Amino acid sequence: MKLTGAQIIWESLIQQDARLVFGYPGGAILPTYDALYDYQDRVRHVLVRHEENAALAADAYARATGRIGVCMSTSGPGATNLVTGLANAMMDSSPIVAITGQVASPLVGTDAFQETDVTGVTLPVTKHNYLVMNIEELPEVLAEAFYVARSGRPGPVLVDICKDVQQNSMEYTPVTSVHMRGYRAVKPMHQQDVPSLLRKARTLIDQSQRPVILAGQGIKHAGAHNELSEFISKTGIPVATTLLGIGVLAEDHPLNLRMMGMHGEAYVNKAIANADLLIALGMRFDDRVTGNLSQYAKNAKVIHVDIDAAEIDKNVHADIGIVGNVKDILQALTPMVAATDHSNWMKTIGKWREDTWSRDVLGQELPDEILIAPHVIRGVWYATEGQCIVCTDVGQHQMWETQYFQHIRPNQLITSGGLGTMGFALPASIGTKLGRPNDEVWAMAGDGGFQMSIPELATVVQEKLNIKIAIINNHFLGMVRQWQDLMHNKRYSQTRMWTPDFQKLAEAYGILGLRATTQSEAKQVIAQARAHNGPVLCEFVVEPEMNVFPMVMPGKALDDMARREPAALGTGFDAVK
């Protein structure tokens, strides 16, 4: 069958079962959008209002569903607008495929209208990218792009397709297999003797008195949730998670210590600092997780399992480093290790945990008119019985979300980790809602991050998406202000922020707008938003200057944390532990 390049693009997406595309048309991608006209019954295209949000929505869709997210844009500015979204997916190992139009192949290199060297620009922020100048390559390249994006350590792949390639025709047969000479999903470790490494790991695990598992997103990518549960059921070893590892083990599990790192609770970081063995599973020892490396877990041996060989020994020396799929490794390891009892170790951690509770801001009696972000987050958790999906932005509210929302299901928190991309929440909620239409989806953003993606309200309306949006408005760039408070002598340089009347804004977009300034209003607004069948924009006006604690200040050891003073426990706002 003779098809145009544009038709081959859609046929390839359908073959990959990628029937949802976030995109924005333009000159160099026009032939593909023209072909889409005849594929609308088989592919859903979501018209975003800025290409960055196409990439972020595709990324969130991938996180929420475990499938590949697809975004599309034109050449030049359309493609450069994708860059932040690609970098976001790269840092957080999210499988997305980006398709961009490029000027016609004879014009490449001539500074043609809307020409940018997109493969050059996106080289450091993609797992791989392709420039297609000849239609004969197109079917294989698209098949490769999907394979590379999802296999091994997942990541974004960009395919830049010249306009004439989209217009030309060729005899098309679906690609059923692709030969790749260079790519291996996992580096073959010829020197690595896995059985011997596992035996050594078993010895360390059996002998340890104070072990902690550091669980990252690799568990999720490997689908090793059950293997992790079985491993800890047998060994009784507690689990601390990274930000992206939240949800790999239910947070109400007695062995789940919850999130570690810069804004992890103090008892979690203390457990890591005092551990004699760290078992790192599918995580990469990000600086936000370790604090000062030279003082990190000084007395601990380290077992590090990761699918990416380049992560072993990158930041933290591994006494035993194993390159491989964490699911396979755990399946092999669990039968080998002894059933152990770490109840004493858990008791020690439990004591530290009580100290954390005594400093919980929600344990304090605050008058009704003082509304703080933790009230809102705990309020949404409580009202939804902890079942909704939360898409956060970046900053203070994001850290409070990890502290005050108890995640019990996988993929319940969709958040930008490594890159810390402000403006993520709203496009992420669009991608998430489309991927999981039956789940209740809340976008939570600060007033700063939300103002970065306001235009996507139009997308929410146009696509008729039932998304609940919570703007936590402190009239500041809260986290930056916090650093200015703690490290720059309260010199609030450019962090005070005027915000529009969000209720009127909602009205302009034809959606319900609500506003709360007190704790009781917050409860009502959350209930009202949930009862409304359609998108709702809720503004929560919170205390302007409140800091996220605990906090590992830059350069400090992980357990040397700035803390909130202990307070008498009160009833507070549904102070549910």
Add this chain to the structure above:
Amino acid sequence: MLVDHAATRQHHQKHTLVALVENKPGVLNRVASLFRRRNFNIDSLAVGTTDDPQVSRMTIVVDANRTSAELVESNLYKLVNVIDVQDVTQVPAVMRELALIKVHVANTQKRGEIKHVVDMFQSRVVDVCKDSLIIEVTGDEEKVDSMLAVLDEYGIVEVVRTGRIAMARGAVNTIAQHEEVVFSTNGAEPE
């Protein structure tokens, strides 16, 4: 628990990596971009074709005092166009560099002296002019370095060096050309 890459260096401070890469446009750019963004310190990088027109071969010398050779190897391997990488530092191998050295010749007597140096280094003169010579020397870096030191007093006009290339001794291939992986596009993992 900081990884002290300098302390973990092995006996050799200079590591020689050999990489086979697909001979496609932009591959050298991908490698160079990787070194830059990972802040890897590279002493030299030599690239050339092989007996297979689809494959180019790179020899990369890493100063292990400043950069972990293992991290360079793992990161290179992650590039989709890199077929294989191997650290041949511990493998018995022939390592060579070629240099062209242009030397100022003040007079006939100096010319005779320089010819003597050239003979001692088993190198050769490849260009002769009224007041200069170009010398071609092949060997390991130390040999080239010491020849440059000796020639320095005559007045070196310019120097070009290729960077190290390496090949394992014996009948075995320096680096495995592993078989192609075929994967199906329906989502199944490769065989």
